[in-house]
Amino acid sequence: MKADRRAVLGLGAAAVAAGGGGLAYALGHAPLPAGTLGGADMARGHRLRDGNFPAPSREEQVDLVIAGGGVAGLSAGWRLRDAGYDQFQLLELEDHVGGNARSGRNAVSAYPLGAHYLPVANREAKALQHLLRQLGMITSDTDGVPVYDPEQLCADLQERIFWQGRWQEGLIPRTGITTQDRADLTAFETTMAGYSKRVGSDGKPAFAVPMAYSSRDADLTALDTLSFAAWLDQNGWRSPVLRAHVRYAMRDDYGTEPGEVSAWAGIHYFASRRGWAAGNSGDNELTWPEGNGRLITCIAGFFPDRIAAGRIVHRVAREGDRVLVDSFDTAANATVRTRARAAILAMPHFVAARVCDDVGGAKDFSYAPWLVANVTVDRLPRGRGVPLAWDNVSSTSESLGYVVATHQGPDAIRTGSVLTWYLPLSTMTPAAARRLLVARPADEWKRIVRDDLLAMHPELDGAIARIDLWRWGHAMARPTPGFLWRGEALQPEPPLFLAHSDLSGLSLFEEAHYHGVRAAEAAMTLFGHDHESLL
Incomplete structure (x- = not known):
């Protein structure tokens, strides 16, 4: 098949x-219909790769530079503004912020x-819940449990699959399958439910979102040593229906085949979502016509005066206890040097490693x-x-x-x-x-x-x-075997901070938001700015 x-x-x-x-x-x-061909700005990306930027022709000063305007960088800016800290500037290579959440x-x-949806937040995702309350997507609480605006939640029918010539509700076929298919599906779903309910010996959920709140029990972290396909083989689950669904899931969230996905990441997909919401909303998603572009627009709206688009950050270096950030202003055709007290590199790790000598490990991603x-x-x-x-x-x-x-x-x-x-x-x-x-x-x-x-x-x-x-x-x-908590070992010393979903290895809104908030709070702590952590 x-x-x-x-x-x-x-x-x-x-x-x-x-x-x-x-x-x-x-x-x-x-005849083919009309249409455009777009994407991430390859010309600017390749210029960053190739270098050869002019020397700085003007200088700026700011306390904190956020380099990168994807979800992580925007979340860092939101957290700073939310805590009453305004001495920052966000520099974005593209003409529009948002990264892969653009619309x-x-x-x-x-x-x-x-990206086109956001699952209802887990109990542990406190910073995300704070944001969703500010945006009016969580409208109130019932006995301490969030109540979501129903207009923001996905309407019925949510999912269907084309199977044997007909559309069926859900993403797993339930008719026209063999006895062995049913047995393997049941065993798999039972195992995933067990992982979802499990609490580790450290008191943390076995699988959490954001993943930083996940248990580090040895038998769980050992799952990162093999692929998800190999783990399915170990359990004897060979149903082609189950395997097709698992393949869909791994490609949907990770863009990667099950044979190349860490078993930990594979189980996380199925066992980590425990949406904390009143009523029957916990297993739903927040979605809009423009997908997560709605969230991007809302977050950027908190600090539009701090965003500078069309700025290619191509060098970040320490200067004593300060940071120099060189960025090429595409509109002015000139390099700008920004002197800052700290910098948050909210960019993919392979880019951060290219622009900053303090960042290593690019080949691990x-x-x-x-x-x-x-x-x-x-x-x-x-x-x-x-x-x-x-x-x-x-x-x-x-x-x-x-x-x-x-x-x-x-x-x-x-x-x-x-x-x-x-x-x-x-x-x-x-x-x-x-x-x-x-x-x-x-x-x-x-x-x-x-x-x-x-x-x-x-x-x-x-x-x-x-x-x-x-x-x-x-x-x-791609969360390949060995990815687990890789990003933790790659954090440079302050006043440099990394913030991107690839530090988690999972390209999820919640992970990017977590890392943006974490980096912003670390920078505020460095500056002695009073704030109460959301994490």
Whole structure:
């Protein structure tokens, strides 16, 4: 089945070697719809890699520089402003902040360019709950338990899977499966439930979000020495239905195949979510048409006066007890030197190691490439079985399916919509996948996207108005075996602080938010600024 799914999109090893091909190109030859090709600014990224920036031509001074405007950097800025500390500046390479939580918009709807939801927060995620209260997403408490605004929670139907010619609710097929499939699914779910309820000998949950609150019992940390696929083998669970679902999950959150994911990270996916909410909201997600772009806009709105976009930070160095931060201002075509008391490097680790000699360990990280397509349709998809859901996955596709941007809110009544389609390039090495992501022409990617959707929904023939592509060459850190708490050993000495989700090895909003808050509070402690920790 795995090989068949690869053939649908022409993404197997032979297809890569040939530069394309496979069934994806045989489903139709109608003119391709219009659309744009976007992504992280490769020109600026490659300039940072290659160096050769001019010498500084002007200087600035500020107490604290935050280098990087993804979720971690923005969360650091939010925490500083929340604590009444304003002497900071955030420098962002791109023209827009947000990292892989950015969003776009067209005449039909807003839509995500990457991350598209936030699960209801765990009890241990206190800093995140504080933010969600400020944003009005947690509206009150009932007996000390958060109450979420129902308008922010994913509406029904949440998920469905295309299985044996029909759409079924949920992401695991429950009909047309064998007795052994049922036995393995039951055993797996029972084991995950046990891990979810377990409290370690150190009094911490076995698996927590943020992961810093997880137990460090030896038998749990030992799970990081083998792959998730090997752990499934050890348990004798070989059901193709279970394996397909596990593969979907690992590619969905980590962009990585189960054979390359740490068993600890694999179990964390299934056992760490214990949403703390009143009523029946604990297993729901917060989502919006623009995905996590909603959160980015809200967080940046707390301190717009402290954000400087289009600034390529290319050198961070100590000068006595101070820090020098050199950044290239793309609008002014000049390098600016900022003298600061401290700096938070809120950037992927491989970038931080490039710009700052105090940061090492870059070779310990690898990053998953993704293609995201926002497909504008004149009419909503249908299909046999349960009706259209927010998240729609096909068991016969190598893609992760699509989410419907207009699933909820006032736009839900529209006949047309934007379908955000996801493909992690996980069947090859990340380096090879990045080369393919760049080398394959936009029209070939659009053909792949179109044909994959038409394989699920023949009724969309003639209804696809646009396909807007977005490439992520380094979308997320891959939690390969040995990743666990790797980031803790890489923290430099103050006044330098690291803050990014890849320090956790899990590219989750909660992890990025935690590291941003942690770094901001450490900087305030260094400065002697009075604050009460949220962590």
